[in-house]
Amino acid sequence: MDFWERIMIPERVRIPILGGWLYQLLSKRARRHIKKIPFGKLSLNDVPRRMKLVCTLTTFPDRIDSVQYTIKSLFNQSMKPDRIVLWLAESEFKDFEFPESIKQLQKRGLELRYCENYFGHKRYYKMIDEQKEDELIVMFDDDIIFPYYLLERLYGKWLEFPDCVICDRGQVLTFEGNDVLNPGRWSSISNVGLDEPSYRILASPGGGCLFPPHAFYKDANNTDIINKYA
Numbered sequence: 001m002d003f004w005e006r007i008m009i010p011e012r013v014r015i016p017i018l019g020g021w022l023y024q025l026l027s028k029r030a031r032r033h034i035k036k037i038p039f040g041k042l043s044l045n046d047v048p049r050r051m052k053l054v055c056t057l058t059t060f061p062d063r064i065d066s067v068q069y070t071i072k073s074l075f076n077q078s079m080k081p082d083r084i085v086l087w088l089a090e091s092e093f094k095d096f097e098f099p100e101s102i103k104q105l106q107k108r109g110l111e112l113r114y115c116e117n118y119f120g121h122k123r124y125y126k127m128i129d130e131q132k133e134d135e136l137i138v139m140f141d142d143d144i145i146f147p148y149y150l151l152e153r154l155y156g157k158w159l160e161f162p163d164c165v166i167c168d169r170g171q172v173l174t175f176e177g178n179d180v181l182n183p184g185r186w187s188s189i190s191n192v193g194l195d196e197p198s199y200r201i202l203a204s205p206g207g208g209c210l211f212p213p214h215a216f217y218k219d220a221n222n223t224d225i226i227n228k229y230a
Helices: 005-007 019-035 068-074 099-106 119-125 150-160 221-229
Strands: 050-057 083-088 111-115 135-139 171-172 201-203 209-211
Touching: 019 068, 019 150, 050 068, 050 119, 050 150, 068 083, 083 119, 099 111, 119 135, 119 221, 135 150, 150 209
Parallel strands: 050 083, 050 135, 083 111
Antiparallel strands: 135 209, 171 201
16 A cells, blocks of 8 residues: 555545544545546557456446546556446446546556446446456456555455455454344454455455456346346
8 A cells, every 4th residue: 555545545434533534535536636637648568468457447427437547547557457447337338428537547558347327336246257267357346446456465365365356455353242234333444354265354356356267146136136136
């Protein structure tokens, strides 16, 4: 982590009163930085590697102007992704005129894919069947500017634990006796899982979450189940 990222982490833990203000201030700083990066300096990985990094996210029309900054932060990673795929609902983007920012990102390698509207599930439900043995799927939200070393960090941890899902953010399922506490009381920062894998971690896919081949449950892209339960 760089200095600024370390400052942003404990906003609700160590400094609860000033945390929100500090987080917003540093987020504005990150936005100013990412806005200054010319589109021409953005690129995907062009060096052969054993495992490819496939970044996937989704958005909707109201965020189509601002999602460029999230995507730019993925192009700008210290470890370049091999693909960046933006999933869009066909029903929301029919005959849609995309802003120039998206067109410029397409020239740098951004892929626009269309599917049915399963909301946040759009970013993975089709990719499960498409994932190849040499691909690592990494999911993101569309309203975060991601740290420069995020992909490198996720990949490095995956090398240590190649059979695991790797997340940059998560909550720890917390007990009181034998009872599971309300998720609102689960810890966001904990030693659980930091040194070894744990089933107690609820990964936050939007913060950067890496899935190796065969990591998803067999019914994870069953749209009937998605409609019924999610």
